Amino acid sequence: MTIPRALTIAGSDSGGGAGIQADLKTFQELGVFGMSALTAITAQNTQTVTGIYELSEEAVGRQIDAVVEDIGVDAVKTGMIASISIMEVIADKVRQHRLSPLVIDPVMISKSGAALLDQPARQALKQTLLPLATLVTPNLHEAEVIVNRSLSTSQERMDAAKQILDMGASAVIIKGGHTEDEEAVDLFYDGEEFHTFSAPRYHTPHTHGTGCTFSAALAASLAKGESMYKAVETAKQFITKAISHSLNIGKGHGPTNHWAYNRYSKD
Ligand SMILES: Nc1ncnc2c1ncn2[C@@H]1O[C@H](COP(=O)(O)OP(=O)(O)O)[C@@H](O)[C@H]1O
Numbered sequence: 337m338t339i340p341r342a343l344t345i346a347g348s349d350s351g352g353g354a355g356i357q358a359d360l361k362t363f364q365e366l367g368v369f370g371m372s373a374l375t376a377i378t379a380q381n382t383q384t385v386t387g388i389y390e391l392s393e394e395a396v397g398r399q400i401d402a403v404v405e406d407i408g409v410d411a412v413k414t415g416m417i418a419s420i421s422i423m424e425v426i427a428d429k430v431r432q433h434r435l436s437p438l439v440i441d442p443v444m445i446s447k448s449g450a451a452l453l454d455q456p457a458r459q460a461l462k463q464t465l466l467p468l469a470t471l472v473t474p475n476l477h478e479a480e481v482i483v484n485r486s487l488s489t490s491q492e493r494m495d496a497a498k499q500i501l502d503m504g505a506s507a508v509i510i511k512g513g514h515t516e517d518e519e520a521v522d523l524f525y526d527g528e529e530f531h532t533f534s535a536p537r538y539h540t541p542h543t544h545g546t547g548c549t550f551s552a553a554l555a556a557s558l559a560k561g562e563s564m565y566k567a568v569e570t571a572k573q574f575i576t577k578a579i580s581h582s583l584n585i586g587k588g589h590g591p592t593n594h595w596a597y598n599r600y601s602k603d
């Protein structure tokens with residue numbers, strides 16, 4: 337039996353709801369062996385980020401080399417990248433090791449408002465990492481930063497999706513977590529067809545780590561060999577369960593529930 341292996345390149349969330357911790361929990365729940373390359377350590381809980389400690393470029397590069405050269409990687413995701421210099425190392429390593437499929441979650445700001453990618457890096461993303469992406473997963477705000485205009489209508493989002501593919505990404509999913517719509521609708525485009533993936537919107541404050549969990553579920557599903565379309569379906573089901581059973585932990589935005597997909601499969 338071959339064991340699917342996924343690597344997350346992201347930041348640590350001491351609070352356990354987002355970042356590397358969310359990714360590894362998601363990989364585990366989906367039956368994929370999880371590995372990590374940390375870009376930064378955050379001191380963080382459900383209310384706030386009190387410290388960000390970036391790792392050196394060398395530390396990031398060596399973690400990636402170590403797992404690739406020995407264990408092997410069937411899919412990769414990136415999350416918090418922190419700065420341009422770390423982004424450049426990641427892009428170099430992706431090219432050097434031909435890492436694919438590559439899911440890029442262009443994390444910019446935490447739900448609690450902390451900058452997790454500095455301003456220059458938000459623009460550099462377009463040239464440095466997006467062209468390498470198998471799938472890029474911006475939320476609405478991140479998509480607006482990438483295309484540099486507001487996206488209020490579905491037509492504007494479809495145009496933005498096309499523009500993101502013109503930047504070199506193979507596919508994009510613009511997530512609908514931050515709209516006022518009754519449903520949480522994600523727009524997928526792979527250069528051929530648009531698809532929407534919808535689920536009921538849960539009115540809960542406990543959505544810390546939704547984007548990390550979603551992109552980790554995508555990487556895990558791709559590591560298992562699912563098609564891109566099937567991987568989005570699985571990830572949408574996983575995140576919807578995780579949000580519908582989210583955890584009232586801490587005093588702020590609690591985390592999503594990573595075990596809900598397996599434990600509450602019938603409701
Ligand atoms: N309140 C909610 N109810 C149901 N689904 C949600 C809710 N909030 C986010 N989602 C879904 O969670 C996934 C992550 O989206 P989003 O929260 O927009 O990402 P991010 O964490 O990057 O801001 C998407 O599939 C989105 O539709």
Ligand SMILES: Cc1ncc(COP(=O)(O)O)c(N)n1
Binds near residue numbers: 348445447547
């Ligand atoms: C280390 C790290 N990575 C990503 C997020 C984004 O998650 P959210 O937007 O839910 O706060 C985070 N808060 N911390």
